[in-house]
Amino acid sequence: xxxxxxxxxxxxxxxxxxxxxxxxxxxxxxxxxxxxxxxxxxxxxxxxxxxxxxxxxxxxxxxxxxxxxxxxxxxxxxxxxxxxxxxxxxxxxxxxxxxxxxxxxxxxxxxxxxxxxxxxxxxxxxxxxxxxxxxxxxxxxxxxxxxxxx
Ligand code: HEC
Numbered sequence: 228x229x230x231x232x233x234x235x236x237x238x239x240x241x242x243x244x245x246x247x248x249x250x251x252x253x254x255x256x257x258x259x260x261x262x263x264x265x266x267x268x269x270x271x272x273x274x275x276x277x278x279x280x281x282x283x284x285x286x287x288x289x290x291x292x293x294x295x296x297x298x299x300x301x302x303x304x305x306x307x308x309x310x311x312x313x314x315x316x317x318x319x320x321x322x323x324x325x326x327x328x329x330x331x332x333x334x335x336x337x338x339x340x341x342x343x344x345x346x347x348x349x350x351x352x353x354x355x356x357x358x359x360x361x362x363x364x365x366x367x368x369x370x371x372x373x374x375x376x377x
Contacts, residue, residue, distance in 0.1 A: 249316040259317045262307035265300070272296035273367070276360050285353040294348040301341055305334065318376045333370040340366045 252260035272293050279285050308330075313319055323330050340363040347359045 252316060254312070254314070258307040258309050258312045259314065262304040263316075263318075265303035265307065268300045268303065269297060272300060273363070276356075277364070280353070280357045280360065285356065287349075287351045287356070290350075290356050291348045294344055298341060298345050301338070320374050320376055323374050330370075330374060333366070333373065337363070337366040337370065 252258075276290060276293050279289065308319070308323055310324070313321060313324065340359075344359040344363050347355050350356050
């Protein structure tokens with residue numbers, strides 16, 4: 228009975244998420260849903276830093292906190308890019324799989340930039356922090372340009 232109830236709950240969640248106009252991820256293990264959720268978590272740590280810089284409200288302690296959250300989340304998406312996992316609702320490009328070395332390079336750039344961000348995370352100098360943050364953003368955008376449809 229408990230199983231039936233939780234399957235119904237899962238079904239409801241799937242149907243509700245399908246209402247967003249996107250098909251649910253019905254594959255075993257839901258690799259697409261997992262990697263997308265993992266990227267959203269990365270964004271939740273990353274975006275508020277950008278807001279701080281844009282609105283001139285740099286807070287060194289908050290910057291440090293968000294950076295450590297980003298570092299804790301940066302490994303999460305990658306293992307879900309399994310072979311043969313390009314299907315709706317994924318927004319990945321086929322090049323993730325057809326150009327694995329290039330994808331690996333984009334990932335290395337991201338790791339190098341986030342390492343540098345972590346290295347300055349204790350700074351009280353807004354410009355140092357912002358430069359390191361922007362360098363990370365460049366690697367997000369660079370990879371999205373080549374490997375994400377939109
Ligand atoms: C090495 C490549 C790469 C890097 C680096 C990268 N991403 Fe992505 N990102 C992707 C790919 C590929 C997708 C599409 C995944 C899918 O839909 O299957 C994606 C999807 C996303 C999504 C959409 C999630 C959703 O709801 O569908 C967000 C948000 C995102 N990335 C944020 C970021 C941020 C922020 C950074 C940098 C801090 C970043 N990404 C760095 C490759 C990358």
